[in-house]
Amino acid sequence: MDALTATIPVGNQGMAVQTAWPQGTGRFPALVVIMHAGGVDTFVHGMLQKLVDAGYFVAAPDLYHRLDSRQGSGLDRMKLLRDPQVESDVNATVDFLCGHPLVEKTRLGIMGFCMGGRVAYLMAARNHRFRAAVAFYGGNIMIPWGEEGPTPFDLTADLGCPLQFHFGDDDTNPSPADRQKLDAALTKHGKLHEFHRYAGAAHAFLNFTNPDRYREAASHAAWPRTLDFLTRQLG
Numbered sequence: 001m002d003a004l005t006a007t008i009p010v011g012n013q014g015m016a017v018q019t020a021w022p023q024g025t026g027r028f029p030a031l032v033v034i035m036h037a038g039g040v041d042t043f044v045h046g047m048l049q050k051l052v053d054a055g056y057f058v059a060a061p062d063l064y065h066r067l068d069s070r071q072g073s074g075l076d077r078m079k080l081l082r083d084p085q086v087e088s089d090v091n092a093t094v095d096f097l098c099g100h101p102l103v104e105k106t107r108l109g110i111m112g113f114c115m116g117g118r119v120a121y122l123m124a125a126r127n128h129r130f131r132a133a134v135a136f137y138g139g140n141i142m143i144p145w146g147e148e149g150p151t152p153f154d155l156t157a158d159l160g161c162p163l164q165f166h167f168g169d170d171d172t173n174p175s176p177a178d179r180q181k182l183d184a185a186l187t188k189h190g191k192l193h194e195f196h197r198y199a200g201a202a203h204a205f206l207n208f209t210n211p212d213r214y215r216e217a218a219s220h221a222a223w224p225r226t227l228d229f230l231t232r233q234l235g
Contacts, residue, residue: 002022030100047113091126169201
C-alpha cells in the first residue's frame with residue numbers, strides 16, 4: 001500500500017486528508033471514507049488498509065480540522081460539526097479525487113462509520129458524483145447538525161445512488177424505530193437500498209480497537225457484503 005497525508009484547501013483553510021492506494025499503475029475506483037467520532041484514528045486507518053487491499057483508492061478527510069483538540073473528546077467535537085461545513089469538506093475531497101491521476105473519477109463511492117454513516121447518507125443526497133454509499137450504524141440521520149435543517153433524512157428524495165446499511169440489532173442509535181422509518185422513506189421514494197442486521201451486536205461492532213464494542217462474527221459477516229456491494233455498484 002502507498003499512502004500520503006495530503007493537505008487540500010477548503011475555503012481559506014487547509015484540511016488534512018489521509019490517502020492510500022494499491023501498488024501498481026492504472027486508475028482505481030475511489031472511496032471517500034468518513035471517520036467516526038474518534039477521528040481519523042487507528043480504526044479508520046485499519047479500514048483504509050482493508051479497502052486498499054480490495055483495490056480502492058481511499059481518502060479520509062479530517063472533519064475536525066476547524067476544531068482544537070482542547071475542545072474535548074471526539075464526541076464533544078462531533079457535537080460542534082455543522083452540516084454546511086461538512087458538505088464543503090467532503091466536496092473538496094471529491095474534487096481532490098477527481099483530479100488525481102490514479103483515480104477513475106466516474107467510479108466514486110462514500111463509506112462512513114457511526115457519525116460517518118450519517119455523513120454518507122447526507123452526501124449521497126448532496127453530491128451526485130457518488131455511485132454508491134455504505135453506512136455502518138449511522139445514527140442521528142433525523143437530526144440536523146446546526147440550528148437549521150434540513151436533516152439528512154429530509155433529503156431522502158434527493159439521494160443519487162444506491163445505499164447499503166449495516167446495523168447491530170442491539171443498537172439504540174439508530175434504533176429499530178429509526179431503521180423502520182428509514183426503510184419506509186427509502187422505499188417510498190424508490191431508492192435502491194440494502195439493510196443488513198447483526199444479532200448480538202450493538203453500535204460500533206466493527207471497531208476492532210474497542211473490545212467492549214467489537215463483535216467478530218458481525219464484522220466478518222459485514223465486510224464481504226460491503227465489498228460485494230461496492231463491486232456491483234462501482235465495477
